[in-house]
Amino acid sequence: MNLRTLLWFFISLLIVPEILAESAPDTSGFDIKYLRLELNASDTSAFISGKAVCKSLITHDLQNICFEFSEKYLVDSVLVNHFPASWMHQNNLLNVYGHFTADDLFESEIYYHGNAGGSGFFSGITNKKDAQWNIPVTWTLSEPFAARDWFPAKQVLSDKIDSSEVILTVPPWCMAGSNGVLAGVDTLPDKRVRFHWKSHYPIAYYLISMAVANYQNYTLYARPYGLDDSLPVVNFVYNIPSLLESSKKDIDRTKDFIEYYSALLEGYPFPDEKYGHCLAPMGGGMEHQTMTTLSNFGFLLVSHELFHMWFGDMVTCASWSDIWLNEGFASYGEYLALNHFEGKESADAWMSQAHAFAFAMPEGSVYVPPEEADNVYRIFNYNLSYKKGAAILHMLRMETANDSVFFKALRDYLQRFKYSVASVNDFINTFQQVTGKDWQYFFEQWYYGSGYPVVQIEWQQIGNHLLLNIQQHGSSSKTPVFRFSLPLTFYYPGGDSTVTIRIDQAEQSLAINFPRRITGIAADTESDVLAKVTVIPMDTSGKYLLIYPNPAARKVALDFYTKDVNRTITVISLSGQVIGKLNSRESHLELDVSHWTPGVYVVMVTENNIRYAARFVIP
Structure with missing residues (x-):
């Protein structure tokens, strides 16, 4: 023991907090390098006792170190560098006092006991009986803010714990699952069993876990991409033979998932350790690093939690x-x-x-x-x-x-x-x-935007020319216009073809050369495009609009059958070019077309919720 450590010990005993507790946790100033939890637990209660050992690097001078920790626990004692330290536990914060110098490494040992068990999905620690199998289970789920409900935690996503150990002592009929590899299983003189889990991979605070129950171990092996050896897939399943037999097919599928995902992403994130599952009646799953806790082995749940090993565990969201x-x-x-x-x-x-x-x-x-x-x-x-x-x-x-x-x-x-x-x-x-x-x-x-696009496409085919009039608006006014590609399937006698169009305006017209007679058009949005799209033929019945003369050489007249209605009138060519657009309430209009290029033109009209079209020819 060096002189500096002795001096630190005496100084820490003299420091008295000036305020009872901080209104918000300030867990800055130290970087956690190592965490070891040594806990006594059982399958019949959420009560735990033991200690948390934390080794940290001080990043700037501090007078206290702050952990988040539920007040439902009683703190028995706190040691810093193996000496008793002053501390205060209040408002779900545990402040440890002393003189902490930048660039120093320090080790804290926090002894505690209590029961902070809850019943909600996001409870940090829960004890509950699986009603289907009559098996009691104690498990943890720390995401996003509940690690403090079972160990003193720095709940900061950016401070990943460099390495960790979870040592769980449980009744003789129980097994205890956690992160990393199982470094040892020891039977104590009182017949309790100690499970020692160890991981050298960085881990976010909320991914540390434990699960305790009357389990049996069913292990299979996968061969992930790039790994010369096999990877154990350790499954802690309730110790009921019929359950394991009925679940084996689903559990075995995990191997296939690992091999597929690892090939797609070129490697498994934790190749030196394992993957696995612990059953618990939690109504879902939680992607605890290398050992997911889940309520069943369904296809979607298992694949979802496994994919988290890459997205969430190896790379964790920054906030x-x-x-x-x-x-x-x-x-x-x-x-x-x-x-x-x-x-x-x-x-x-x-x-x-x-x-x-x-x-x-x-x-x-x-x-x-x-x-x-x-x-x-x-x-x-x-x-x-x-x-x-x-x-x-x-x-x-x-x-x-x-x-x-x-x-x-x-x-x-x-x-x-x-x-x-x-x-x-x-x-x-x-x-x-x-x-x-x-x-x-x-x-x-x-x-960042809100909602999704709502699109209406009206179409009309004139010979080999297909005209599309497209209007869109956002389901939310916060994002009024979206830019995206939309596949359209054109149906014609004897077959169909898919054409992808680009939508990037509130209203636009497109012209497509298509030599077959189209009988219908459908938007392929079910599987690829997050949009509500309606595709309908343009109304060209003539019941709303009369155009004359047609063909027209110098002027063309538009007579609308509805009176005193505000309408938007758009004229486009067969190439999709918008020739003109106007708003009018007049029931009779005349257009000067004397300088227009000969060809076929389409007049598209919107009035109230009605849309219709007619065409005319300039010879």
């Missing part, structure tokens, strides 16, 4: 405003898995449902503004962060129109921010660099 990088991407992982293993029809059905969730929130934005980033239910809004988030990522892929470039951009993003954090702007910058294209417009409307 909760950037949650799209976690949940939107993991949701898209579901789509990718469906497309690869079940086929395009299943994937398209999934995306169509994702669109329906987005359509249910016409004012919604994927972006979570900072003032809403402390609201758990806004951060994890299923319609926006998950489903719309996946839909716009798919649209980005469609707009890129090159899968090799799109997935290279994803891989470059992962490598650039590997084992760290990233913001949406970081992703945008990476994507632009890889594709060599400016994508700001895309993110301004689809990510």
Whole structure:
């Protein structure tokens, strides 16, 4: 023990806090390098006892270190560098006092016990019986702000813990799952069992986990891309033989998911450790690093949580405003898995449902503004962060129109921010660099913007000329116009063809040369484009408008059958060029066409909610 440590010990005992507690946690000034949790736990209660050992680097001089920690726990003692320290535990904050000097490493040991168990999905620690299998389970879920409900935490996303250990002592009938590799299992003299989990990969505070129950271990092995050896897939399943037998097929599919995702993204993020699952009656799943906690082994849940190992765990969102990088991407992982293993029809059905969730929130934005980033239910809004988030990522892929470039951009993003954090702007910058294209417009409307486009397309075919009149508005006035590509399928006797058009204005006209007689047009929005699109033939019945003379040499007259109605009149050529546009309430108009180029022209009219068209010829 050196002199500096002894001096620090005496100084810390003399420091007395000037205020009882801070109104908001200030957990700055130190960088956590290592965390070890040594806890006693059981499957019948959320009560835990033990200690948290934290090694940190001081980044600037401090008089106290602040951890977030639930007041439901009693702190028994605090040591700093193995000596007792002054501390105060109040308002869910644990302040440890002393003289902390910049660039010093220090170790804190916090001994505590108590029960902060809750019943909601976002409770930090929960004890509950799985009603279906009559198995009690204790598990943790720290995302986004609940790590403090089971250990003293620095809940700052940018401060990843460099390495960690979770050592859990449980009753003899229990097993305990956590992050990393199982370094040892010891039976104690009182028959309790100690599980020692260890990880050397950086980890965000909310991904530290434990799950305790009467489990059995079912381990299989995957061969991820780029890994010479096999990767263990460790599954802690309730110790009920019939459950394991009925679940094996679904569990075994995890191996296929790992191999597919790792090939797509060129590697598994934690190759020296494992992947795995712990069952718990949580009503969903949580992507705890290397060992997901989940309530079942369904296709979508398993694929979603696994994809988080890349998007969320290896690269973590830099702030909760950037949650799209976690949940939107993991949701898209579901789509990718469906497309690869079940086929395009299943994937398209999934995306169509994702669109329906987005359509249910016409004012919604994927972006979570900072003032809403402390609201758990806004951060994890299923319609926006998950489903719309996946839909716009798919649209980005469609707009890129090159899968090799799109997935290279994803891989470059992962490598650039590997084992760290990233913001949406970081992703945008990476994507632009890889594709060599400016994508700001895309993110301004689809990510930061609100709602989705509502489009009406009217069409008319004159010989080989197909005229399209396109009008769009945003479901939200905050984003009135969107720019995007829209595939249209043209149906004709004996077949169909798909043509992609570009929509980028509130109103536009397009002319397409198409030699076959079109019987119908449909927009392919179910699976690729997040837009509500209506396609209808133009009304050319003549019941609203009479044009004469036709052909017209010098003047053409327009007689409208409805009187005193405000209408918008647009004249376009067969090339799609807008010749003129005006608003009028007159029921009779005359156009001077003496200097117009000979050809066929179409008059398109909008009045109230009615749209119709007629054509005339200049010989």
